[in-house]
Amino acid sequence: xxxHLNEGQLRAALxxxxxxxGLMHLKACSDCQARQKAxxxxxxxxxxxxxxxxxxxxxxxxxxxxxxxRFNQQKLNRKEIPMYKKLFALPLIRYGLPALLVLTLIIxxxxxxxxxxxxxxxxxxxxxxxxxxxxxxxxxxxxxxGRDISQLISDSITMKKEPGEPVNAASAEExxxxxxxxxxxxxxxxxxxxxxxxxxxxxxxxxRDKAQALLDEAGRSDLFLPxxxxxxxxxxxxPSSVSIAFGTCPEPSNEGEVEREMERETTxxxxxxxxxxxxxxxxxxxxxxxxxxxxxxxxxxxxxGLEFTGMTAEEAAEFTSTVDWTSxxxxxxxxxxxxxxxxxxxxxxxxxxxxxxxxxxxxALFWVKDGIIYTIGGLGTxxxxxxxxxxxLP
Amino acid sequence: xxxxxxxESVSHPMKLRKSKSISNxxxxxxxxxxxxxxxxxxxxxxxxxxxxxxALETFFRLxxxxxxxxxxxxxxxxxxRVAANLALQSIRSFKRREQxxxxxxxxxxxxxxxNQPPEIFxxxxxxxVVRIALAQMNPRQAELLVMRYSGMAYKDIxxxxxxxxxxxxxxxxxxxxxxxxxxxxxxxxEER
Numbered sequence: 001x002x003x004h005l006n007e008g009q010l011r012a013a014l015x016x017x018x019x020x021x022g023l024m025h026l027k028a029c030s031d032c033q034a035r036q037k038a039x040x041x042x043x044x045x046x047x048x049x050x051x052x053x054x055x056x057x058x059x060x061x062x063x064x065x066x067x068x069x070r071f072n073q074q075k076l077n078r079k080e081i082p083m084y085k086k087l088f089a090l091p092l093i094r095y096g097l098p099a100l101l102v103l104t105l106i107i108x109x110x111x112x113x114x115x116x117x118x119x120x121x122x123x124x125x126x127x128x129x130x131x132x133x134x135x136x137x138x139x140x141x142x143x144x145x146g147r148d149i150s151q152l153i154s155d156s157i158t159m160k161k162e163p164g165e166p167v168n169a170a171s172a173e174e175x176x177x178x179x180x181x182x183x184x185x186x187x188x189x190x191x192x193x194x195x196x197x198x199x200x201x202x203x204x205x206x207x208r209d210k211a212q213a214l215l216d217e218a219g220r221s222d223l224f225l226p227x228x229x230x231x232x233x234x235x236x237x238x239p240s241s242v243s244i245a246f247g248t249c250p251e252p253s254n255e256g257e258v259e260r261e262m263e264r265e266t267t268x269x270x271x272x273x274x275x276x277x278x279x280x281x282x283x284x285x286x287x288x289x290x291x292x293x294x295x296x297x298x299x300x301x302x303x304x305g306l307e308f309t310g311m312t313a314e315e316a317a318e319f320t321s322t323v324d325w326t327s328x329x330x331x332x333x334x335x336x337x338x339x340x341x342x343x344x345x346x347x348x349x350x351x352x353x354x355x356x357x358x359x360x361x362x363x364a365l366f367w368v369k370d371g372i373i374y375t376i377g378g379l380g381t382x383x384x385x386x387x388x389x390x391x392x393l394p
Numbered sequence: 395x396x397x398x399x400x401x402e403s404v405s406h407p408m409k410l411r412k413s414k415s416i417s418n419x420x421x422x423x424x425x426x427x428x429x430x431x432x433x434x435x436x437x438x439x440x441x442x443x444x445x446x447x448x449a450l451e452t453f454f455r456l457x458x459x460x461x462x463x464x465x466x467x468x469x470x471x472x473x474x475r476v477a478a479n480l481a482l483q484s485i486r487s488f489k490r491r492e493q494x495x496x497x498x499x500x501x502x503x504x505x506x507x508x509n510q511p512p513e514i515f516x517x518x519x520x521x522x523v524v525r526i527a528l529a530q531m532n533p534r535q536a537e538l539l540v541m542r543y544s545g546m547a548y549k550d551i552x553x554x555x556x557x558x559x560x561x562x563x564x565x566x567x568x569x570x571x572x573x574x575x576x577x578x579x580x581x582x583x584e585e586r
Contacts, residue, residue, distance in 0.1 A: 006564070008561075010563075011563040012548065012560075012566075015566075017563065046570045046573060046577075049520070049524050052524075053543040054544050054545045055437070064424065064429060067450065071453055071454075074450060075454070075457070219533045312557075
């Protein structure tokens with residue numbers, strides 16, 4: 001190695017973590033040695049303040065066996081809400097795909113430069129991209145900060161058209177008439193129910209100061225929302241959607257009823273994972289339309305969002321640069337807890353996400369074709385069934 | 395090399411290891427890691443009761459988390475990171491409470507210097523400032539500092555933060571400089 005070591009390498013050398021090649025260079029290079037010495041003085045001042053983090057302390061006063069007993073007692077007292085229960089509480093079933101799209105940060109963004117001269121940007125989904133997110137660093141969103149964020153969102157949104165209750169349709173043809181687009185039902189498969197959810201239209205105005213205050217509260221004052229987002233009006237028009245259920249699925253209704261029904265069914269018959277294990281739902285919806293001021297830099301906001309989830313600025317910038325923001329639906333999935341792969345489905349490339357679990361494995365298949373977004377979700381591991389359904393669409 | 399900057403990672407109990415199955419071995423994992431997690435939290439939050447509560451919460455999160463692939467999951471690093479995060483949150487919320495109480499005229503009399511030898515009070519006071527400085531930082535940078543200075547090796551930190559081991563040196567240096575800014579600002583504020 002002829003090149004001088006950078007500061008990061010010199011820092012690693014102070015911890016005995018520099019690779020062999022770097023070490024060889026350091027031994028031979030007086031310039032690097034001098035720089036390392038200067039850095040060492042600088043770092044030592046900081047290290048002196050932090051060494052107490054590894055200082056010997058008295059052993060924990062609570063022995064592991066007692067702690068384990070306490071852990072089990074508390075476990076019984078905590079009412080765990082399993083992921084699958086949350087899944088069915090989500091509007092995927094209550095409101096079909098549209099609200100799921102909103103929840104999963106669906107943004108389909110046209111080229112901002114191309115629309116710079118226009119008043120509004122119009123966003124449409126043409127493809128799906130998965131971003132694995134490490135949610136470990138987002139635990140501060142639980143509790144007070146999480147409630148404040150929900151409050152800010154609900155304060156900022158003006159619903160201009162509420163989604164109605166789902167209406168059952170007897171056939172795909174009837175669903176097409178009700179929803180206003182060509183609904184596709186798989187051939188040779190008998191649905192247990194076809195539901196149509198009317199669309200919604202809402203707008204929201206960004207309150208930059210409030211949003212920044214919440215970022216600060218969440219410990220992310222390093223993330224700075226651009227001043228120009230303040231007061232930006234964003235409108236979201238979500239078309240009607242259709243969900244086609246196969247197997248035993250809970251009734252699509254409002255959240256309270258779904259919760260109650262699941263409680264009732266699972267109390268008598270076992271966990272939702274067992275009761276609804278053969279439930280598969282195919283949802284379809286034309287791309288929602290999002291309009292926002294042309295000056296709103298969505299790529300920049302997306303980058304901030306990714307940093308908020310725990311990515312470094314460099315990782316977020318790298319990801320945002322690889323995404324075609326003109327047309328992409330971003331689906332965040334938990335890193336380490338879910339896997340995904342690209343699959344050929346319905347003649348196009350789709351994404352299959354699986355979340356393995358001992359008691360409630362889940363999967364979701366996404367693809368976009370002819371301006372319609374499709375998703376097939378279910379419990380269990382029967383992804384083959386999902387692919388069969390997708391590939392038997394007419 | 396300055397030995398005070400070195401942390402022996404070989405014997406560190408939170409070192410990287412591959413688990414056979416978290417779900418099947420949760421109890422043995424709990425026993426294996428309990429003392430280490432609790433000790434880290436004790437150093438961070440001081441109050442033993444708070445440290446125990448946070449340690450239990452750390453294990454609840456592991457219990458709920460259940461990663462898909464045990465083979466690639468660094469349990470020690472994960473626990474360490476969650477514990478560090480919980481401790482930083484606790485310090486942040488304590489700081490808010492403390493400010494509120496001070497404003498309400500309820501200063502913490504127990505910490506009066508006359509109740510303690512000056513050198514111990516000085517050291518404790520300094521650690522209090524260090525903890526606040528950590529809590530004010532970008533959480534990811536603070537996590538990195540806590541993990542490194544509690545003795546984790548670069549490769550274990552890298553695994554826990556999904557980074558490459560070669561990026562730890564530069565990121566650590568940035569975090570240390572950021573820490574210094576917060577620490578200096580706080581000490582200047584305290585002096586005024």
